[in-house]
Amino acid sequence: xxxxxxxKRPEGFPGQRLVIIxxxxxxxxxxxxxxxxxxxxHIGTFVAAGGHYVERPHGTSQHILIACISGKGSCxxxxxxxxxxxxxxxxxxPREHHVYSANPRSPWTIFWMHFRGLRAGDHxxxxxxxxxxxxxxxxxxxxxxxxxxxxxxxxxxGFSEAAMTGLSTAFGRLLGLAKVHQRAPGSRSRRAENRLLxxxxxxxxxxxxxxTLDELARESHLSIPHFSELCRRQTGMPxxxxxxxxxxxxxxxxxxxxxxxxxxxxxxxxxxxxFYFSRLFRKHMGMPPSACRQGP
Numbered sequence: 001x002x003x004x005x006x007x008k009r010p011e012g013f014p015g016q017r018l019v020i021i022x023x024x025x026x027x028x029x030x031x032x033x034x035x036x037x038x039x040x041x042h043i044g045t046f047v048a049a050g051g052h053y054v055e056r057p058h059g060t061s062q063h064i065l066i067a068c069i070s071g072k073g074s075c076x077x078x079x080x081x082x083x084x085x086x087x088x089x090x091x092x093x094p095r096e097h098h099v100y101s102a103n104p105r106s107p108w109t110i111f112w113m114h115f116r117g118l119r120a121g122d123h124x125x126x127x128x129x130x131x132x133x134x135x136x137x138x139x140x141x142x143x144x145x146x147x148x149x150x151x152x153x154x155x156x157x158g159f160s161e162a163a164m165t166g167l168s169t170a171f172g173r174l175l176g177l178a179k180v181h182q183r184a185p186g187s188r189s190r191r192a193e194n195r196l197l198x199x200x201x202x203x204x205x206x207x208x209x210x211x212t213l214d215e216l217a218r219e220s221h222l223s224i225p226h227f228s229e230l231c232r233r234q235t236g237m238p239x240x241x242x243x244x245x246x247x248x249x250x251x252x253x254x255x256x257x258x259x260x261x262x263x264x265x266x267x268x269x270x271x272x273x274x275f276y277f278s279r280l281f282r283k284h285m286g287m288p289p290s291a292c293r294q295g296p
Contacts, residue, residue: 008053008101011046015257018044019155025164030116032161035168038123042114043155045148047253049110052102062114063124064092067148069110069141072103078131084108089136089144089178091129111148115171123175127182138181139193139234140200142242145249147174153286181234195220196230200242207247208270213239247271248284255292262289 011018021029021041029035041062046052048071066075068084075082075090076099084090092098094116102108127136138144151174154167183193199220203211216239217227231239247269254265266277266289281289 008051010052010054011044013046013049013052015047015253016045016049017152017256018042019152021155021164022159025159029164029168032164035161035164036117037119038115038117038168038172039164040113040115040151040155040167040171043112043152045109045111045152047109047257048107049102050104050107052107053099054101055099057097059092059094059096059098060114061094062116063094063120064090064112064114066090066092066100066110066112067141067144068108069145071106071108073101073108073110074103075100075134077134080132082135084135087138087141087144087183089138091124091127091134091136093131093134096131111145111152113151113171117168123172127175127179136178137183138178139183140181140197142200142237142246142249143177143181143235144174146236146245147177149249149252149285150174177236181236193230193234195222196227196234199227200246203243204246204250207243207250208268210270211240211243244280244284248281251277251281251289252285252292255289265289 019042021039026039026041029039052073066073066084067089068086070086073084075084075092077092077096082090090100092100124130129136147170151167151170154163154170157163157166199216202219203216213224213228217224220227220230222230228238231237231242235242237245251265251269254260254268255262260268262278263274266272266274271277271280278289281287
């Protein structure tokens, strides 16, 4: 008896988030200042999306951004296959045949958007994106995660003109940060980045650990001032501020999956006092942690 083939599907994954802008709202946004320049029409996240597979023989009418946060995936575009790892942002052009899928052994976690607008091409040109060069690699996914969460919050605030303007401007900021944090080409810079990425990986693997700045710098084999400056330059945040952001992001994911209450999520990421955690969460994420359990 043959083993069953892994299921292939475009969506429907545990913990996924998805917002589709109503077509009539998207049409109206195409006529308004700001949103006509850059407009998100679909936005979402898929977590450890095993079996994720999409093929579009004629592409879509919008641009697509797929950002790999963890795990791996691949894409076929313009007759070439591209491999994706954490920190890779894939941009697919409209009306182009493409195929993309999660790695079966290490399925990716991604955030993604469909977008269009009069200035969409300018943003992509600024990033050096083309059908023959569709991937932008950033030095650390945490920067993109934060920008995505800011963008996604606007998508959950309804579809008023103000909300759509916020969504467009937040997405423009995300694209700007992708430019700022494109991986440096120099070998010396890459070595320092690799040390930073190693430390960030250690942080993510043990978020509950009471990390100190001295420990983090020691793990990177850099001085505290050098490590702190590198972290701030590459992620936009100081090391301990980034640790807080990673903890809160993980807690948000746990709460949205619906398997943990606030106190449990707080404890998992290193906060034994749920009241302190709740104050910290509201300060940094702009909402109480209890709101995350309600979904988008």
